[in-house]
Amino acid sequence: MSKKVLLVEDEKNVILGVRTCLDAVGYQVDIVENGEDALNYLERERPDLILLDLLLPKVDGFEVLKHIKGQAETSNIPVIVLTAKAEEKDKKKVLTLGANDYMTKPFKPQELWDKIKHHLPEDF
Amino acid sequence: MTDKMKKVNLDMVADNLSDAVFIVDLNSNIIWLNRKACDFFHLEAEQALNKKITSETKIAKMEALLEEVFTKGEALKCSYEEASVKVKRHDQRYFFKIAINPVFTDKKLSGALVQLTDVTRFHELEKIKTDFVSIVSHEFRTPLTTIIVGVEMLREGMLGDLTPRGKEVLEAIGADCERLNRLIENLMELSRIESGTIYVEAEPTDVVDLVNEAVKPLKIQAEKQGVKIIEDVEPGLPPVAADYNKSVWVLANLIGNAIRYTESGGTITVSAKQSSKQIIFGVTDTGCGIPKEHQDKIFRKYIQVSDPGKKGSGGVGLGLAIAKDIVMAHGGEIWVDSEEGKGTTFTFNYPVYQSKETVKLPDENKGG
Numbered sequence: 001m002s003k004k005v006l007l008v009e010d011e012k013n014v015i016l017g018v019r020t021c022l023d024a025v026g027y028q029v030d031i032v033e034n035g036e037d038a039l040n041y042l043e044r045e046r047p048d049l050i051l052l053d054l055l056l057p058k059v060d061g062f063e064v065l066k067h068i069k070g071q072a073e074t075s076n077i078p079v080i081v082l083t084a085k086a087e088e089k090d091k092k093k094v095l096t097l098g099a100n101d102y103m104t105k106p107f108k109p110q111e112l113w114d115k116i117k118h119h120l121p122e123d124f
Numbered sequence: 125m126t127d128k129m130k131k132v133n134l135d136m137v138a139d140n141l142s143d144a145v146f147i148v149d150l151n152s153n154i155i156w157l158n159r160k161a162c163d164f165f166h167l168e169a170e171q172a173l174n175k176k177i178t179s180e181t182k183i184a185k186m187e188a189l190l191e192e193v194f195t196k197g198e199a200l201k202c203s204y205e206e207a208s209v210k211v212k213r214h215d216q217r218y219f220f221k222i223a224i225n226p227v228f229t230d231k232k233l234s235g236a237l238v239q240l241t242d243v244t245r246f247h248e249l250e251k252i253k254t255d256f257v258s259i260v261s262h263e264f265r266t267p268l269t270t271i272i273v274g275v276e277m278l279r280e281g282m283l284g285d286l287t288p289r290g291k292e293v294l295e296a297i298g299a300d301c302e303r304l305n306r307l308i309e310n311l312m313e314l315s316r317i318e319s320g321t322i323y324v325e326a327e328p329t330d331v332v333d334l335v336n337e338a339v340k341p342l343k344i345q346a347e348k349q350g351v352k353i354i355e356d357v358e359p360g361l362p363p364v365a366a367d368y369n370k371s372v373w374v375l376a377n378l379i380g381n382a383i384r385y386t387e388s389g390g391t392i393t394v395s396a397k398q399s400s401k402q403i404i405f406g407v408t409d410t411g412c413g414i415p416k417e418h419q420d421k422i423f424r425k426y427i428q429v430s431d432p433g434k435k436g437s438g439g440v441g442l443g444l445a446i447a448k449d450i451v452m453a454h455g456g457e458i459w460v461d462s463e464e465g466k467g468t469t470f471t472f473n474y475p476v477y478q479s480k481e482t483v484k485l486p487d488e489n490k491g492g
Contacts, residue, residue: 106271
């Protein structure tokens with residue numbers, strides 16, 4: 001069965017790009033466009049991996065990350081933060097909050113595949 | 125002279141200047157001041173006389189600046205950064221530019237005229253500009269993600285076949301995305317430096333590692349262009365005190381420039397050698413060289429000396445300005461030697477690692 005990736009991202013074009021990228025290698029992709037929907041989604045679904053933007057409407061990515069890593073049911077799901085924020089302090093902050101990895105926009109599909117593969121090794 | 129002009133006296137001029145003006149004697153004691161000086165520094169003219177200008181204005185750096193003028197007997201010649209000062213008054217911060225001119229009595233140096241110009245607004249605009257650059261460069265990254273992901277997927281053939289012409293166009297888009305990305309990186313690095321938030325963490329760093337890391341990603345690009353990169357690192361060098369990532373960036377930037385300005389068949393030599401307590405890095409190319417009149421300008425922001433139509437354009441002239449800031453933050457210096465038509469050598473030095481140290485880029489390094 002194909003692995004399920006949750007993409008939390010509010011930019012339509014980035015969603016299209018990332019979705020196309022993940023479709024191509026056979027992942028199932030679920031999409032939510034704000035932090036609140038992400039938390040609601042996680043009430044009912046268990047993705048194998050989460051790609052999380054930081055600047056999100058309603059509840060921001062930092063809060064979503066805190067929530068994911070603070071709950072026993074979701075804390076084991078690998079989270080890769082995707083963001084246009086490139087400062088060291090942002091990187092440190094999300095890693096402290098428990099993010100498993102960090103990608104700065106823009107990135108190439110290969111980099112995204114490599115990161116996901118790294119955190120879902122049994123898939124390949 | 126008209127009648128109206130005759131009614132104007134020098135006091136009128138002095139008291140209505142927007143600058144604060146002091147005249148001091150050779151001991152830096154105030155012997156005259158204008159109304160603006162009294163207003164701004166809360167001074168009573170009579171009481172301020174014969175007191176030290178440093179204590180009355182609470183501008184400590186004035187002492188050294190006056191000293192310089194008295195020693196040389198000529199007007200203060202220093203950079204804008206060195207001559208500007210932050211003054212706090214009523215919980216508000218003001219920035220002043222200090223100008224000092226020597227005063228001569230009977231052809232003998234007798235004191236100095238100190239003029240303080242309020243440049244607060246200018247500083248605010250600088251800050252707005254720095255913030256703007258930072259915000260804009262961040263905002264560029266998201267749309268660039270869509271473009272780069274799309275281009276790569278198309279290039280890999282994952283979205284169907286392209287015509288040969290389509291592939292060609294796609295390659296051009298891909299190359300220009302890279303260029304745009306580099307530009308954004310440079311702008312961000314610059315705004316970090318300007319806002320003073322960049323820290324250079326000097327750690328013991330292996331010179332060979334540094335050079336390899338910088339050369340590796342550029343080898344293919346150089347080979348494609350028929351340019352050979354030679355590494356010439358003196359064996360057995362001690363570690364340097366360097367911020368690894370930023371230093372790799374400096375070297376890579378210099379090598380990248382060299383590749384852009386070197387024709388096929390040329391070579392680029394990346395060298396490192398020791399000279400007492402310093403490691404001297406060099407990037408030498410056999411490219412077109414830099415005309416003498418441009419050599420002192422190239423480390424300034426937004427300066428590019430090549431004819432934009434010619435080979436070599438592809439940046440906006442930020443790389444060297446940033447490289448200079450980074451090298452200086454390490455306590456080193458960077459310079460260029462070049463002969464038109466023969467080639468160019470960029471050289472910079474880093475201290476050999478001695479003990480743990482963290483160097484913050486000082487505020488005074490702003491601009492340039």
